[in-house]
Amino acid sequence: MTATSPAPRRSDATRAAILTAARDRFAADGYERATIRAIARDAGIDPSMVMRYYGNKEGLFAAASEFDLRMPDVASVATEDVGAVLVTHFLERWEEDETLTALLRVGVTNPAGAERMRSILQRQLAPVAAAVCPDPEPGRAAERAVLVASQILGMAVSRYVLRFPPAAAMPREEVVAWLAPTVQRYLTAVAP
Secondary structure, three states, rough: OOOOOOOOOHHHHHHHHHHHHHHHHHHHHHHHHOOOHHHHHHOOOOOOHHHHHOHHHHHHHHOOOOOOOOOOOHHHHHHHHHHHHHHHHHHHHHHHHHHHHHHHHHOOOOOOHHHHHHHHHHHHHHHHHHHHHHOOOOHHHHHHHHHHHHHHHHHHHHHHHHHOOHHHHHHHHHHHHHHHHHHHHHHHEEEE
């Protein structure tokens, strides 16, 4: 007798279809214009099923925007290279996954989106800052993570959301060359 994995439950397939449709719809329409009805139509289900699984639009957005930044392990990176590694990593993430850009768009226009961005960055970027932060004082790593986020998110808005011609056209290596020293300073320089 061979062991087989159990067949996926229909509810799992329905949830997956809803989340896929929601990610696509939020990316295309933004949070404000995306509707439960449109998401349900895209998923091929009744809108009541969306409400059953996620409660409301904010609950659906929170589930659909759960995002793993796949942060690099900075323990294996020379301290003086952490800024370049992080900038390169974030540029690759923005370019690989439109969900992150959609999340950014929603984050600047909607409180639920802003809270989701804060949560993701706090859980995923703050530990990286803590790993290289030279300050033993509590809270310093969090301050440094916020400064890094200001640079990364500022470039992301300019390059991927607003698409300012100089930022959008700049080769990735040039963006890294400009931003990496600032990110590096935020992470590892002696606090002012």
